Amino acid sequence: MTKEIIYTLKSPYRENLDVTAFRFGKGEKAAAVVGALRGNEIQQMYVCSQLIRELKKLEEKGQISPDKEITVIPCVNYYSMNIGKRFWTMDNTDINRMFPGYDMGETTQRIADGVFSDLQGYEYGIQLASFYQPGNFLAHVKMMETGFTDKELMKLFGMEYGIVRNPRPYDTTTLNYNWQIWETKAFSVYASATDSIDVKSAETALEAILRFLYNTGIITKKVRSGYQTEIIPEANIAQIHSDAAGIFVSTAEIGGIVNENDIIGKITDPFDGETISLIRTNFSGIVYFEYNSPLINENTVCFKIIRE
Amino acid sequence: MIKTIAQAALAVNEKLKIRKNSIRNGSGKTRLSIVTGIHGDELEGQYLAYLIGSRIQENIEFLDGTVDIYPALNPLGIDSITRGIPLFDLDMNRVFPGSKEGTMPETIAAAIIDDLHGSDICIDVHSSNIFLKEIPQTRINVSTAETLIPYAKMLNVDFIWVHESATVLESTLAHTLNSMGTKTLVVEMGVGMRITKEYCFQLLDGVFNLMKNIGMWSGQTVSVREPIVSLNRSVGFVNSDAAGIFVPCAEFGDHVKKGQLIGQVLDPLTGKAAADIKAVCDGMIFTLREYPVVYGGSLLARILQADENGGEKFEK
Numbered sequence: 001m002t003k004e005i006i007y008t009l010k011s012p013y014r015e016n017l018d019v020t021a022f023r024f025g026k027g028e029k030a031a032a033v034v035g036a037l038r039g040n041e042i043q044q045m046y047v048c049s050q051l052i053r054e055l056k057k058l059e060e061k062g063q064i065s066p067d068k069e070i071t072v073i074p075c076v077n078y079y080s081m082n083i084g085k086r087f088w089t090m091d092n093t094d095i096n097r098m099f100p101g102y103d104m105g106e107t108t109q110r111i112a113d114g115v116f117s118d119l120q121g122y123e124y125g126i127q128l129a130s131f132y133q134p135g136n137f138l139a140h141v142k143m144m145e146t147g148f149t150d151k152e153l154m155k156l157f158g159m160e161y162g163i164v165r166n167p168r169p170y171d172t173t174t175l176n177y178n179w180q181i182w183e184t185k186a187f188s189v190y191a192s193a194t195d196s197i198d199v200k201s202a203e204t205a206l207e208a209i210l211r212f213l214y215n216t217g218i219i220t221k222k223v224r225s226g227y228q229t230e231i232i233p234e235a236n237i238a239q240i241h242s243d244a245a246g247i248f249v250s251t252a253e254i255g256g257i258v259n260e261n262d263i264i265g266k267i268t269d270p271f272d273g274e275t276i277s278l279i280r281t282n283f284s285g286i287v288y289f290e291y292n293s294p295l296i297n298e299n300t301v302c303f304k305i306i307r308e
Numbered sequence: 309m310i311k312t313i314a315q316a317a318l319a320v321n322e323k324l325k326i327r328k329n330s331i332r333n334g335s336g337k338t339r340l341s342i343v344t345g346i347h348g349d350e351l352e353g354q355y356l357a358y359l360i361g362s363r364i365q366e367n368i369e370f371l372d373g374t375v376d377i378y379p380a381l382n383p384l385g386i387d388s389i390t391r392g393i394p395l396f397d398l399d400m401n402r403v404f405p406g407s408k409e410g411t412m413p414e415t416i417a418a419a420i421i422d423d424l425h426g427s428d429i430c431i432d433v434h435s436s437n438i439f440l441k442e443i444p445q446t447r448i449n450v451s452t453a454e455t456l457i458p459y460a461k462m463l464n465v466d467f468i469w470v471h472e473s474a475t476v477l478e479s480t481l482a483h484t485l486n487s488m489g490t491k492t493l494v495v496e497m498g499v500g501m502r503i504t505k506e507y508c509f510q511l512l513d514g515v516f517n518l519m520k521n522i523g524m525w526s527g528q529t530v531s532v533r534e535p536i537v538s539l540n541r542s543v544g545f546v547n548s549d550a551a552g553i554f555v556p557c558a559e560f561g562d563h564v565k566k567g568q569l570i571g572q573v574l575d576p577l578t579g580k581a582a583a584d585i586k587a588v589c590d591g592m593i594f595t596l597r598e599y600p601v602v603y604g605g606s607l608l609a610r611i612l613q614a615d616e617n618g619g620e621k622f623e624k
Contacts, residue, residue, distance in 0.1 A: 106547065
């Protein structure tokens with residue numbers, strides 16, 4: 001393993017921001033894995049740290065294939081992590097909306113450029129990604145539909161579900177999208193939690209990444225088989241919205257099966273405790289996302305269901 | 309008449325309401341919409357909204373048509389000095405056109421678009437952010453330049469910046485409305501979290517001049533300045549390569565030569581200058597950094613490259 005500072009940013013008053021890459025094996029650029037681009041992506045950094053630990057062991061045992069190099073960047077924006085912010089410390093911009101970056105541009109464009117320059121030329125790219133909404137979600141792998149996406153590759157992770165997302169305008173500045181434009185086969189792996197550590201789903205994500213590396217011949221240590229991944233277009237995922245505001249309680253279970261018209265949550269009045277809304281699913285399927293904040297506004301996505 | 313155009317219940321005993329003041333007189337069908345407060349830290353538009361509403365109501369006999377004033381599209385943001393929508397950490401100017409079946413920000417955005425659609429002209433007033441100060445200017449996407457430049461010239465701004473299209477800007481209010489056929493002009497002026505009275509009065513004159521030109525105002529107006537249009541001229545960006553405190557020695561409207569010193573980045577700890585900041589091209593400074601603390605990459609100034617004849621200056 002080698003450790004390399006791939007980008008340094010000088011701060012007026014803090015120690016330098018040193019974005020650090022861990023390299024394993026030597027040879028063709030086989031796979032790159034990126035963890036936290038945002039300051040609240042603790043779970044994403046944690047999964048990478050566990051991956052680095054595993055890859056160290058594999059390298060010592062000679063179980064990284066000859067002529068294959070793996071890079072892992074566990075955390076880009078630890079400046080924000082250290083002060084409890086999600087986006088960039090000063091201007092609140094999101095590094096994952098700055099790709100491919102620009103070396104003469106603004107601070108987060110420069111960081112994105114510094115990171116992206118190092119990440120180019122890899123055959124596979126894996127980002128540990130997080131959702132915008134606060135909530136728990138089913139661990140899964142996702143690809144962006146860019147016109148030259150091989151969706152079947154998601155099956156090599158052996159996760160339960162592989163989701164295909166049609167990019168929206170704001171997706172065009174994400175790492176995942178730009179990786180694909182620069183001809184890296186890019187995946188986002190979602191490991192349930194974001195600003196807390198969920199050990200079980202972190203292990204699921206870690207195992208899925210190792211399985212992918214084995215199935216693509218990058219490592220030689222066999223990983224036990226996973227699921228027969230079901231590929232699902234994002235359009236098949238239904239959103240359930242809150243029709244009231246108040247205190248939210250979920251009665252569903254992530255990954256659980258629900259039937260049409262089942263009650264999956266309720267909203268109570270924050271002052272008198274009366275139930276003001278019973279949240280029912282309009283569809284039968286699997287619970288893929290549940291909102292997890294105790295307070296909920298009207299018209300908030302509180303559940304996502306993978307439709308049968 | 310004050311109308312609520314969108315609302316949603318918040319968790320505890322409160323509703324988020326987007327309101328407008330719809331001022332109407334005469335039989336004219338022309339409708340002008342003044343929109344501001346998409347970003348909660350931009351306040352120049354608040355004063356402008358007050359000035360427009362106040363002047364019209366004091367001289368209502370000169371109005372023939374409808375002026376709709378939307379002072380706060382992001383009221384939670386303005387109330388809490390938050391640029392984006394609090395709770396969602398979301399830039400509201402990246403959620404348009406929204407969706408009637410979407411999340412709360414999306415349903416609010418969709419209701420705003422529904423209400424604004426059909427205006428003859430919409431003016432979306434911004435005031436940069438807390439970091440940069442902007443000379444009064446209209447920003448227009450190159451794809452709509454032909455239609456919008458004549459109206460932008462009526463607004464008494466110093467500068468019209470015609471910029472290239474960027475995919476990510478497709479989710480802005482202005483792009484959404486323009487693509488639906490509602491002519492929308494984006495104005496940037498001043499700096500975040502402050503009110504620059506002179507700029508607000510400058511634009512106020514422009515708004516009434518535009519109203520007169522589109523036949524909905526018969527009261528007195530003043531002649532407006534001729535803006536510089538950026539067509540066929542490039543814009544030079546001056547970004548810091550050093551970290552420290554930026555102290556400028558140039559001002560807005562200064563005509564600078566390439567290589568001319570426009571400021572320094574200073575290190576308060578060592579007492580030394582970390583970098584001399586120089587103009588990247590000949591031209592005029594129309595954006596200047598207001599917030600002193602800078603990292604590598606922080607934008608310090610924008611310079612409109614001089615035209616071949618050179619020489620023109622912004623009025624100060």
